[in-house]
Amino acid sequence: MCGIVGYVGPNVPSSRPQGVAMDGLRRLEYRGYDSAGIAVHTGDEIVVRKRAGKLQNLVDAIEADPVPDGVASIGHTRWATHGGPTDVNAHPHVAGDGALAVIHNGIIENFAPLRRELVEDGVEFLSETDTEVVAHLLARAYDGDITAAMLEVVGRLEGAFTLLAQHRDQPGVVVGARRSSPLVVGLGDGENFLGSDVSAFISGTKRAMELSEDQVVTITPTSVDVVGFDGTPATGRTYEVDWDAAAAVKDGFPTFMDKEIHDQPAAVRDTLLGRRDEQGHLVLNELRIDEAVLRQVDKVIIIACGTASYAGHVAKYAIEHWCRIPCEVELASEFRYRDPIVTERTLVVAISQSGETMDTLMAVRHAREQGSKVLAIVNTFGSTIAREADAVLYTHAGPEIAVASTKAFLAQITGCYLLGLYLSQLRGYKYDDEVAGYLEELAAMPDKISTVLDEQQERVRELARSLKDEDSVLFLGRHVGFPVALEGALKLKEIAYIHAEGFAAGELKHGPIALVDEGTPVFIIVPTPRRPVLHQKVISNIQEVRARGARAIVVAEEGDTEVEQFAEFVIRVPRTPTLMMPLVTTVPLQIFASEVAAARGLDVDQPRNLAKSVTVE
Ligand code: F6R
Numbered sequence: 040m041c042g043i044v045g046y047v048g049p050n051v052p053s054s055r056p057q058g059v060a061m062d063g064l065r066r067l068e069y070r071g072y073d074s075a076g077i078a079v080h081t082g083d084e085i086v087v088r089k090r091a092g093k094l095q096n097l098v099d100a101i102e103a104d105p106v107p108d109g110v111a112s113i114g115h116t117r118w119a120t121h122g123g124p125t126d127v128n129a130h131p132h133v134a135g136d137g138a139l140a141v142i143h144n145g146i147i148e149n150f151a152p153l154r155r156e157l158v159e160d161g162v163e164f165l166s167e168t169d170t171e172v173v174a175h176l177l178a179r180a181y182d183g184d185i186t187a188a189m190l191e192v193v194g195r196l197e198g199a200f201t202l203l204a205q206h207r208d209q210p211g212v213v214v215g216a217r218r219s220s221p222l223v224v225g226l227g228d229g230e231n232f233l234g235s236d237v238s239a240f241i242s243g244t245k246r247a248m249e250l251s252e253d254q255v256v257t258i259t260p261t262s263v264d265v266v267g268f269d270g271t272p273a274t275g276r277t278y279e280v281d282w283d284a285a286a287a288v289k290d291g292f293p294t295f296m297d298k299e300i301h302d303q304p305a306a307v308r309d310t311l312l313g314r315r316d317e318q319g320h321l322v323l324n325e326l327r328i329d330e331a332v333l334r335q336v337d338k339v340i341i342i343a344c345g346t347a348s349y350a351g352h353v354a355k356y357a358i359e360h361w362c363r364i365p366c367e368v369e370l371a372s373e374f375r376y377r378d379p380i381v382t383e384r385t386l387v388v389a390i391s392q393s394g395e396t397m398d399t400l401m402a403v404r405h406a407r408e409q410g411s412k413v414l415a416i417v418n419t420f421g422s423t424i425a426r427e428a429d430a431v432l433y434t435h436a437g438p439e440i441a442v443a444s445t446k447a448f449l450a451q452i453t454g455c456y457l458l459g460l461y462l463s464q465l466r467g468y469k470y471d472d473e474v475a476g477y478l479e480e481l482a483a484m485p486d487k488i489s490t491v492l493d494e495q496q497e498r499v500r501e502l503a504r505s506l507k508d509e510d511s512v513l514f515l516g517r518h519v520g521f522p523v524a525l526e527g528a529l530k531l532k533e534i535a536y537i538h539a540e541g542f543a544a545g546e547l548k549h550g551p552i553a554l555v556d557e558g559t560p561v562f563i564i565v566p567t568p569r570r571p572v573l574h575q576k577v578i579s580n581i582q583e584v585r586a587r588g589a590r591a592i593v594v595a596e597e598g599d600t601e602v603e604q605f606a607e608f609v610i611r612v613p614r615t616p617t618l619m620m621p622l623v624t625t626v627p628l629q630i631f632a633s634e635v636a637a638a639r640g641l642d643v644d645q646p647r648n649l650a651k652s653v654t655v656e
Contacts, residue, residue, distance in 0.1 A: 042067025042115065044063030044112075044113065044114040044233065044266075046059040049260055052486045055109055056080070056110060057109065060114035066238040068645065070118065072117075072645050073117045074089065074091045074128065075090060075096070075097040075117065076117075077089070078133075079112045079207065081110070084137070086107060089129035091129055092281055093117065096143050110557075111212070113142050121150065122168045123167070132142060132165075139207070142202070144221075145654060147172060147198045149195075150199070151556055157602040158170065186214050186266075189204060189214045193268050199218055199219035199655065200216070201217045204261065207406075212257060213258050216254070216256075218402065219397070220654050221654065222234075223239075223421065224250065226246040230260055232244065235652075245278060248276065251308060251426070254267055254275075276483055278421060280420070282438060292531075294633065294644050295653075300630060304435065307450060309435035311453060312458070313477070323432055325432055326566065328412050330473070333466075336385070337364065338365050339362075340368075340374075341354060342389050342402040344370060347392060347448070348371075348390070349440075349526045350390055352525070353452050353522045356518060358462070360453070360618070361468060362468055363468055364462070371401070372398035375402055381410070382411060385409075385411040386412055387406040389403045390455070393422060393652040394422025397605065397653060398656055401462045413427075414430045414431070418436050434453065441641075442645055442646055443629075456477075456618075480616050484501070484622045487613040487623050488623060495612075495630075499631050503635045512559075512560045513589075514528045514542075516652075523564050523624050523625050526625055531632045533646050534632055534633065534635075544580040545580070555588065556588060558590055559589045560592060561591050561593070562631075565595040565602055566617060567599070568596070568598075591608075
């Protein structure tokens with residue numbers, strides 16, 4: 040939510056500061072696209088350009104009114120919180136007669152009293168944002184040292200924030216501060232970078248440095264200095280980013296979402312890599328929780344939001360089946376407000392692609408305060424949730440740029456399954472050979488996902504085009520097919536803006552069946568016929584909706600001929616063990632949503648009102 044980039048380069052003015060800021064914003068635009076802006080320090084002054092709307096509006100504005108060469112820059116792409124998406128509310132915000140520019144991600148919760156104080160002091164505000172308060176506070180505190188001003192000001196701020204600032208009198212310096220909001224340092228050669236995530240500067244450097252909570256960082260072309268909010272010197276862990284700029288391009292696909300749908304076989308395969316020792320035993324290296332503690336676990340609570348929470352719902356079936364431990368799944372945004380029963384024997388599993396989702400982060404903190412261990416299943420290396428959890432199991436899906444999550448979902452399910460199998464092996468519920476058998480089944484999934492992509496894609500896209508003008512689409516599933524139905528509906532809602540609902544198929548007759556009308560498209564996720572009781576129940580559900588005029592679109596295993604007589608349209612997936620089915624049945628639903636959105640002329644990667652990485656509660 041809001042993308043931030045900062046750059047300081049050699050002392051000789053060039054076009055690079057502007058280039059780095061604009062390239063960073065292009066890569067970060069998925070984090071928010073209500074407005075975009077940059078400030079370039081020319082060496083003498085700070086030049087700001089900002090525009091409401093997509094980044095292209097800023098590009099056009101700069102073309103009409105070019106920015107001079109410079110030595111440093113900051114850039115911001117916004118997801119609006121305080122104040123609508125207008126030019127004036129766009130960042131950077133300036134103060135001190137243009138001497139100081141600041142950009143911000145997060146929310147300053149005490150901005151109202153601070154603003155009152157500043158107004159009483161005679162300050163005139165231009166925007167409705169909470170950020171402008173910080174700009175004026177910094178300008179007031181500035182006494183020749185922007186780092187000192189930042190340290191003074193952060194002490195007065197409540198809420199979550201990443202801030203970057205530069206001052207006219209210090210051309211080669213950008214200062215950043217972070218509290219509960221992401222900020223990473225990019226370490227260059229004679230130049231340094233700051234970014235909301237490494238994609239902000241990946242084309243400049245792959246060497247990155249993590250920052251911790253409540254730290255201020257000052258970058259110059261040749262130095263990176265970190266201090267705590269209390270002024271204590273600190274250092275951050277440095278690491279090499281294991282993907283490059285090429286991983287964050289569309290690679291010939293029309294959208295990032297399409298590319299990421301096609302990345303899924305690799306995402307699952309990479310998440311499984313290196314998980315077995317020489318004897319073939321499952322090992323999870325990033326698991327830093329004592330085995331004795333894990334043996335004592337008497338309850339698992341999965342916390343996550345949106346798509347990640349549906350991965351948790353899928354995992355519940357596997358974890359309870361394999362480990363015989365009760366497993367609850369809870370929306371992270373609800374968790375800490377209901378006084379959850381968590382003890383030292385509870386294992387809380389936080390699932391997050393970005394590792395920065397504020398609701399999930401707050402739930403993680405709450406769980407740890409209650410004394411339980413938290414294991415994070417996270418895709419983004421070095422992210423806040425990964426750092427604050429007691430243990431982390433990284434999914435290796437690579438950067439996910441499209442706002443709608445696809446490959447991260449399949450990688451999350453895979454990561455959860457690895458955890459479930461590990462726990463069952465550790466606790467003696469499954470013998471090593473049984474665990475090995477499940478791992479082999481998982482290892483076969485990338486090829487099966489490829490089969491769905493190769494054989495079903497064109498048919499599903501055609502179906503999508505024929506249904507693009509529908510008002511409402513329903514999705515039904517049982518057992519692990521239920522969270523798949525929820526995910527199918529979420530994808531369609533968020534990128535195609537079509538009313539869609541996912542239901543447990545058995546629940547339909549308790550109310551939602553009233554939504555079914557003549558011609559209503561209903562997707563039904565059918566379990567394998569090798570689970571006859573479950574299969575039969577879903578066949579009955581198909582008949583129930585058909586009897587009310589629904590168009591039944593069925594996702595079924597190859598060889599399941601029984602479904603044909605009840606379906607208008609059958610999407611085939613390869614023969615797959617029940618628990619692994621979500622890894623293949625989700626794929627056609629993602630393709631369907633992406634094609635419906637494209638056919639409706641919508642922006643598939645950047646749907647309205649949304650942003651990737653939701654860093655506000
Ligand atoms: C939907 C989607 C969101 C995220 C949710 C959690 O396509 O992307 O529902 O799954 O915001 O995000 P992470 O996984 O980053 O915590």
